[in-house]
Amino acid sequence: MFLTIAFLITAISARATEGMWIPSLISMFYSDMKTNGLKLKAEDIYATNKSSLKDAIVQFDGGCTAEIVSAEGLLLTNHHCGYDAIQKLSSLEKDYLKNGFWAKNRSEELQCPGLYVTFVKEIREVTKEVLAGVKPEMTAAERNALIKKNIAEIEKKSAVTGNIKAKIKPFNNNNQYFMLVTEDFNDIRLVGTPPNAIGKFGGDTDNWVWPRHTGDFSVFRIYANKENKSSEYSAENKAFKPDHFLPISVKPRKEGDFTMVYGFPGRTDQHYCSEKIRFYQDIERPARIAMRTATMDQMKPAMNDNDLVRIKYSAKQASIANAWKKWIGQIGGLKALNAVAKKQQWETEYATKTNSDPQWKARYGNVINDMNTLTKSASKYEFGRAMFTEYFYYGPEFINFCFGFNGLLNNYEKLEKEQKLSKEIDNLKESADAFFKDYDAGLDFKIMKVTTPLYIKYCDPKMLPAGFSENWEKNGENIFKNSLMLNPEKLKNTLSNLTPEAIELLKKDPALVYANELYNGYASSYAQGASEFASEENRLLQLYVEGILTMFPKKKNWADANSTLRIAYGKIEGSAPHDGMSYKHFTTIDGIMQKYDPANPDFELTQRFIDLYNKKDYGTYTQDGKLWVCFTASNHTTGGNSGSPVIDAKGNLLGINFDRSWESTMSDFVFDPSRCRNIVVDARYVLWVIEKYGEAGHLLKEMKLVR
Numbered sequence: 001m002f003l004t005i006a007f008l009i010t011a012i013s014a015r016a017t018e019g020m021w022i023p024s025l026i027s028m029f030y031s032d033m034k035t036n037g038l039k040l041k042a043e044d045i046y047a048t049n050k051s052s053l054k055d056a057i058v059q060f061d062g063g064c065t066a067e068i069v070s071a072e073g074l075l076l077t078n079h080h081c082g083y084d085a086i087q088k089l090s091s092l093e094k095d096y097l098k099n100g101f102w103a104k105n106r107s108e109e110l111q112c113p114g115l116y117v118t119f120v121k122e123i124r125e126v127t128k129e130v131l132a133g134v135k136p137e138m139t140a141a142e143r144n145a146l147i148k149k150n151i152a153e154i155e156k157k158s159a160v161t162g163n164i165k166a167k168i169k170p171f172n173n174n175n176q177y178f179m180l181v182t183e184d185f186n187d188i189r190l191v192g193t194p195p196n197a198i199g200k201f202g203g204d205t206d207n208w209v210w211p212r213h214t215g216d217f218s219v220f221r222i223y224a225n226k227e228n229k230s231s232e233y234s235a236e237n238k239a240f241k242p243d244h245f246l247p248i249s250v251k252p253r254k255e256g257d258f259t260m261v262y263g264f265p266g267r268t269d270q271h272y273c274s275e276k277i278r279f280y281q282d283i284e285r286p287a288r289i290a291m292r293t294a295t296m297d298q299m300k301p302a303m304n305d306n307d308l309v310r311i312k313y314s315a316k317q318a319s320i321a322n323a324w325k326k327w328i329g330q331i332g333g334l335k336a337l338n339a340v341a342k343k344q345q346w347e348t349e350y351a352t353k354t355n356s357d358p359q360w361k362a363r364y365g366n367v368i369n370d371m372n373t374l375t376k377s378a379s380k381y382e383f384g385r386a387m388f389t390e391y392f393y394y395g396p397e398f399i400n401f402c403f404g405f406n407g408l409l410n411n412y413e414k415l416e417k418e419q420k421l422s423k424e425i426d427n428l429k430e431s432a433d434a435f436f437k438d439y440d441a442g443l444d445f446k447i448m449k450v451t452t453p454l455y456i457k458y459c460d461p462k463m464l465p466a467g468f469s470e471n472w473e474k475n476g477e478n479i480f481k482n483s484l485m486l487n488p489e490k491l492k493n494t495l496s497n498l499t500p501e502a503i504e505l506l507k508k509d510p511a512l513v514y515a516n517e518l519y520n521g522y523a524s525s526y527a528q529g530a531s532e533f534a535s536e537e538n539r540l541l542q543l544y545v546e547g548i549l550t551m552f553p554k555k556k557n558w559a560d561a562n563s564t565l566r567i568a569y570g571k572i573e574g575s576a577p578h579d580g581m582s583y584k585h586f587t588t589i590d591g592i593m594q595k596y597d598p599a600n601p602d603f604e605l606t607q608r609f610i611d612l613y614n615k616k617d618y619g620t621y622t623q624d625g626k627l628w629v630c631f632t633a634s635n636h637t638t639g640g641n642s643g644s645p646v647i648d649a650k651g652n653l654l655g656i657n658f659d660r661s662w663e664s665t666m667s668d669f670v671f672d673p674s675r676c677r678n679i680v681v682d683a684r685y686v687l688w689v690i691e692k693y694g695e696a697g698h699l700l701k702e703m704k705l706v707r
């Protein structure tokens with residue numbers, strides 16, 4: 001009896017695991033992964049002298065993750081990660097967003113200019129070298145300067161050739177440093193994508209929500225030159241031959257099965273103090289949410305009414321809505337968890353610990369108090385910067401567009417003298433083309449009308465240009481009626497025949513003046529405070545985390561995500577975050593039909609999908625007669641983990657990570673094993689869509705399916 005209880009307790013405590021672990025430090029967490037069910041050897045997961053799982057995983061376009069699933073460089077990532085590339089290749093005639101796209105052979109695979117992927121060749125700890133000469137009594141400025149110098153020297157010494165780069169990044173709030181040796185590949189082509197009605201099924205309504213039915217995947221391929229090396233696009237390039245690719249498991253899955261997410265989580269902030277959590281929960285997030293709600297309330301109907309506007313704004317709208325909804329979930333999760341009180345409790349424990357040793361007391365005794373006091377007195381600067389960001393970068397779009405012209409306008413003569421003028425003009429013409437391709441001035445004016453009053457409401461009046469509150473509306477009318485900057489034809493002509501007079505005219509353009517005054521208003525009043533707040537906060541966080549590493553060496557400490565390659569492990573499992581109900585760990589294609597609603601664009605289906613569903617032709621991809629669409633697991637993930645492979649105990653692909661449940665989005669600050677779940681599109685559904693819906697069965701021949 002006692003034995004069973006003890007066993008049960010370990011079984012339960014071995015469930016969800018907090019943390020995003022550094023692969024090269026695998027010896028730290030390998031045995032725990034084995035306890036959780038892993039069957040691989042450590043060197044199968046990360047090695048530098050032979051191929052390992054890491055060689056099948058890339059960072060996708062600097063943000064998401066993707067994995068190689070064939071010996072011919074075939075890549076799987078999320079639909080939402082490929083979205084930008086897919087959208088750029090789309091037009092009214094070739095609407096790949098709406099209809100999907102499947103290359104029938106290599107020659108039909110589509111070049112994606114600018115898209116790249118990054119391999120990690122090695123991760124090496126260099127903390128000792130970077131901190132050489134650093135003394136505890138140094139000021140933050142002295143410490144930072146020395147570290148910067150050390151890093152530059154080590155990077156220079158380690159410089160490698162071609163597309164291979166060696167870069168040192170701080171970990172654990174500047175307490176640890178690692179060198180990352182990476183290699184970029186720049187010829188990436190689109191192989192296939194399902195239509196939005198599959199890849200984005202559920203849309204923003206279901207985003208961050210479980211139960212989920214999104215086929216959030218797309219297929220690309222890496223191309224390389226004759227030597228299998230990285231190369232710019234060339235018609236002569238061949239499919240890349242990877243050191244490793246992931247076999248795909250089509251075996252039945254069950255709750256409790258080991259899962260590992262191997263990818264590039266972007267950012268977490270587990271060490272923020274209690275006041276900072278309160279600041280996000282009660283002040284910053286609510287204001288940002290309100291700004292974005294206003295913008296999206298204008299976008300949605302405009303997009304629903306007009307197909308062209310829909311195509312132009314789909315990617316922009318998705319990106320604004322995504323963070324907006326995450327923040328709403330975060331607030332809910334932080335409150336439900338009582339995160340502020342929990343943090344305070346931990347802070348007391350930390351402070352008490354410092355009392356046990358006079359040296360600790362001297363070094364770490366005040367840090368908690370200092371962090372909370374700093375937040376109370378100076379987080380208003382971060383708030384100001386957040387509001388500025390929301391208005392300037394996510395509000396009316398003409399503002400940021402115009403701002404981009406300052407380089408030319410302020411340096412005209414210099415550029416001419418240095419013979420850089422025509423290049424600068426070409427760049428601006430290109431960025432203007434890209435801007436106007438996806439721009440609707442009428443909609444932008446509406447957005448200006450709703451976001452500006454909010455900006456005024458939230459800002460310290462010091463941030464606003466003189467007369468802003470009284471004149472913005474009048475200025476807006478003038479801008480949208482008369483601005484040359486917003487007239488694509490005239491702007492192009494002006495740029496093509498640029499004269500000193502035209503430069504003067506552009507400098508006085510009302511849209512440009514509006515952008516510059518707005519920028520100067522923030523820059524002159526708040527920008528410095530914001531950067532001082534950030535650097536003081538970073539200084540304290542370094543000290544605070546140093547204290548954790550010193551005083552709590554047994555605590556399972558993991559370094560916050562920083563867009564480097566990490567491993568998170570857990571299990572397939574459901575959750576029960578709300579009283580009286582529980583979430584199953586998987587969804588099936590039947591749920592897609594239940595959600596189907598032709599009147600709601602988020603839940604549309606194509607006739608082809610409905611026909612296939614009615615035929616019930618699920619091939620060999622079912623489990624107990626059902627075709628799974630998504631499942632949840634308890635891996636600690638964050639933004640950037642999208643597209644990450646979810647790998648089984650033997651190294652096979654189970655599915656593609658793409659989201660977290662709404663109840664878990666606070667895991668960027670605090671992880672709760674009982675409710676934090678990542679959401680995965682099942683590989684068997686992906687294969688079914690490729691084979692049956694896309695009729696691209698030839699791709700499956702490249703893959704290795706494990707039955």
Ligand code: ARG
Pocket residue numbers: 080200202203204207208318319321322639642658659660
């Ligand atoms: N929430 C996911 C992530 O943060 C997926 C977003 C894409 N889907 C969407 N409906 N916007 O990236």
Ligand code: ASP
Pocket residue numbers: 064637638639640641642643658659660
């Ligand atoms: N959807 C996110 C991404 O794009 C993943 C997450 O935040 O859980 O990376």
